[in-house]
Amino acid sequence: MPAALAAVFLVVPLVALVVDTPWSDLWTLLGTREVRDALRISALTSAATVGICVLVGTPLAWLLARVDFPGRSVLRALVVVPLVLPPVVAGVALASALGRNGLVGGTLRDLTGLTIPFTMTAVVIAHAFVAMPFFVLAVEGAFRSTGAGYDAVAATLGAGRWTTFRRVTLPLALPGLLAGCALAWARSLGEFGATITFAGNFPGTTQTMPSLIYTELQGDVEVARTLSLILLLVSVLVLGAMRERWLRVP
Amino acid sequence: MRRRAAFALVLVVLAGGMTSCGDDAASTDAGAELTVLAAASLTETFTELATAFEEANPGVDVRLAFDSSATLAGQAVQGAPADVLATADTSTMQAAVDGDAVPDGPTTFATNVMTLVVPAGNPAGITSFADLDRPGVDYVVCVATAPCGKVGASLLAANEIGSDPASLETDVKAVLAKVAADEADAGLVYVTDATAAGDDVESIEIPQADSQVLQYPIGILEQVREPALAQGFVALVLSDRGRAILADAGFGTP
Numbered sequence: 001m002p003a004a005l006a007a008v009f010l011v012v013p014l015v016a017l018v019v020d021t022p023w024s025d026l027w028t029l030l031g032t033r034e035v036r037d038a039l040r041i042s043a044l045t046s047a048a049t050v051g052i053c054v055l056v057g058t059p060l061a062w063l064l065a066r067v068d069f070p071g072r073s074v075l076r077a078l079v080v081v082p083l084v085l086p087p088v089v090a091g092v093a094l095a096s097a098l099g100r101n102g103l104v105g106g107t108l109r110d111l112t113g114l115t116i117p118f119t120m121t122a123v124v125i126a127h128a129f130v131a132m133p134f135f136v137l138a139v140e141g142a143f144r145s146t147g148a149g150y151d152a153v154a155a156t157l158g159a160g161r162w163t164t165f166r167r168v169t170l171p172l173a174l175p176g177l178l179a180g181c182a183l184a185w186a187r188s189l190g191e192f193g194a195t196i197t198f199a200g201n202f203p204g205t206t207q208t209m210p211s212l213i214y215t216e217l218q219g220d221v222e223v224a225r226t227l228s229l230i231l232l233l234v235s236v237l238v239l240g241a242m243r244e245r246w247l248r249v250p
Numbered sequence: 251m252r253r254r255a256a257f258a259l260v261l262v263v264l265a266g267g268m269t270s271c272g273d274d275a276a277s278t279d280a281g282a283e284l285t286v287l288a289a290a291s292l293t294e295t296f297t298e299l300a301t302a303f304e305e306a307n308p309g310v311d312v313r314l315a316f317d318s319s320a321t322l323a324g325q326a327v328q329g330a331p332a333d334v335l336a337t338a339d340t341s342t343m344q345a346a347v348d349g350d351a352v353p354d355g356p357t358t359f360a361t362n363v364m365t366l367v368v369p370a371g372n373p374a375g376i377t378s379f380a381d382l383d384r385p386g387v388d389y390v391v392c393v394a395t396a397p398c399g400k401v402g403a404s405l406l407a408a409n410e411i412g413s414d415p416a417s418l419e420t421d422v423k424a425v426l427a428k429v430a431a432d433e434a435d436a437g438l439v440y441v442t443d444a445t446a447a448g449d450d451v452e453s454i455e456i457p458q459a460d461s462q463v464l465q466y467p468i469g470i471l472e473q474v475r476e477p478a479l480a481q482g483f484v485a486l487v488l489s490d491r492g493r494a495i496l497a498d499a500g501f502g503t504p
Contacts, residue, residue: 101432117433118388118416200417200428201393207418218320218420219395 014232021229022222029226037204038212039230042189045120045208049127049188050181053135057184058177061136062169065143066151076140083133090130091197098125098198122199123206127191131184138183142176143169182242189235284479285313285331287322289338289466290421291362291398291439294446295499296336302495303486310479318396318421319343326351329473333480336468336487338362338422338440339397343467356467359487361502362440363459364401367429367451374435379409379456382436388416389436390428398422401462402438408458426451440464445500465504 029035063069064076082090098105100115109115116122150172154164170177192210199206201215209231216224284303288296293316300312315322319337326335327349335352336359337343343356368376374387382389391406392399399418419425422439429437430450444453468487470480486492493503 095431095433099431099433115388196420200390201419202415202417215393215395215418215420218318218324218393221324 017225017228017232021225023226023229025222025226026230029223030230034203034207034212035227035230038207038209038227039234041120041123041205041207042209042231045123045127046185046188048124049131050135050185052124052128053132053184054177054181057132057135057180058139061139061180062143062165064136065140066148079136080133082130083137085130087130087191087193088197091126091194094126094129094194094198098122117198118200118202118206120199120205123195123208126194126198127188130191130194131187134183134187135180138180139173139177142173142180145176146172178242182239186235186239189231281309281311282476282479283311283313284333284476284483285315286334286336286483287315287317287326287330287332288336289319289322289397290316290423291338291442292316292336292466293423295442295496295501298495299483299487299492302491303483306486307479307482312483316423318392320345320395320397321420323349323351326471331473331475332471333474333476334468334483335471336466337397338466339400339464340467341400342397343469346469351472352469353472354470356469357484357488358465358467358504359492360466360496361504362442362464362466362500363502364398364405364438364456364462364464365441365444365459366436366454366456367426367439367444367447368436368454369429369432369434370450370452372452373432376436376454379454380411382406382411383413385413387413387435389438390417390419390425390434391415391438392422392425393418393420396421397464398425398438398440401464405438405456405459405462408461409456440500442500463502466501 060079064072064079085093095102095117097103098108098116100106100109100117105116116125146169150168151164154168155161159167190210191208192214195206195208196211196214201207201211203212207215209227213224213227213231216227286296286300296314296316300314303312304310315332317325319339319342322335323337323342323346326332326346335343335346335356337346340356340358343352346352347355366376366379366382368374374381376382376384376387381387391402394400394403398421416434417428419428422443425437426439426443426447428434429439430447436454438456441453444451468484470477470484474480487496497503
């Protein structure tokens with residue numbers, strides 16, 4: 001009974017969205033420049049976010065799972081903080097650090113004249129900040145559950161540290177790694193609060209799909225609804241494809 | 251057993267939430283509450299007017315919600331639990347009227363014009379509105395759906411500013427905040443926002459700003475729960491005292 005309640009609660013809003021959306025506007029909207037810009041920016045930034053997570057998040061997850069060093073639990077706790085942080089707060093924190101008068105951003109501006117806010121880089125930074133914890137937790141879990149035993153065997157067989165990581169550790173953790181990618185990607189695609197607070201909102205540079213939906217909500221609710229449906233379809237399609245190929249539940 | 255207890259807990263919480271909503275809607279007795287939805291540019295003046303109203307009506311609590319006029323008009327049409335709506339232009343109010351949210355129609359109570367603001371000390375060295383076109387100048391405006399964005403866009407066009415803004419903020423206070431924090435070199439806000447920000451920003455006049463005067467309408471909502479209080483509040487806004495508070499903040503008289 002509670003299970004049914006939860007299922008209904010999760011499904012009804014999505015059904016309402018699908019039923020309530022003027023489907024006929026879908027193609028016209030997809031043809032407009034604003035929507036295509038927002039889709040492109042969402043696609044680019046979410047892909048870049050996953051890339052950054054894989055490149056720097058994987059080593060961090062490995063460190064947390066496999067290396068015993070002082071302060072490990074403190075580091076793990078710190079890494080998880082953005083997970084529970086309200087996104088708007090994340091945006092404010094990023095602006096304090098990387099805004100053009102921020103702790104780091106101010107120095108950067110003095111040295112190079114570069115500023116981060118209002119650029120696509122800012123969008124990716126905001127997304128990576130909120131998505132990274134999801135990725136690191138998923139991958140750390142995978143590294144943990146595969147165990148260090150296989151690594152030790154590989155090492156006794158003469159494999160170096162890098163070879164062991166590449167040929168043994170990574171393949172074993174692959175399902176967890178892909179799940180982490182899917183989580184990070186979904187989080188990035190839906191990210192709104194940190195983005196609009198830190199990166200701003202301009203079509204063609206920083207306006208992602210959620211920002212465009214929020215903007216349209218103040219103008220034309222029907223358009224906002226149709227755009228929401230597009231985003232829903234994209235998410236379901238991509239997650240469906242990933243599930244088919246990699247995340248098959250036994 | 252534990253599962254059943256958890257389920258019971260959920261039900262209790264849900265039921266509690268529902269009854270408290272019901273209480274809200276029926277609160278006519280002691281400690282009456284008046285909810286006013288007002289455009290972001292009215293933040294300072296309506297806060298002052300609410301205090302004045304509470305002083306004149308002991309026991310009454312005025313709750314204020316500030317946001318973009320378009321957002322508030324949309325919420326009013328959706329039946330948001332509020333008594334009074336005040337927007338920063340006539341077209342957002344018209345949207346509320348068209349949605350049958352303002353049965354008795356609105357009354358104009360103030361006017362406002364736009365100005366260019368730069369951070370204190372003017373770090374980018376902007377001396378005129380035309381400087382927005384200079385390369386490397388990051389300026390911010392409101393989204394086109396908000397009144398400040400609509401007027402801002404037409405003032406930019408009238409002055410033949412070709413460069414794009416760095417960001418479209420959802421309401422005028424967000425634009426002001428970006429400039430006051432020196433995250434942007436300049437921003438288009440109302441003269442009243444520049445007054446409210448005091449020393450945090452410096453103002454630069456926009457040529458032809460007077461050709462785009464915004465009319466601020468106020469109206470009582472269809473879902474009003476405290477009709478007498480709502481009328482009293484609107485009367486205060488339109489009174490000499492209300493006019494004086496608005497004039498002090500830089501608003502014009504309609």
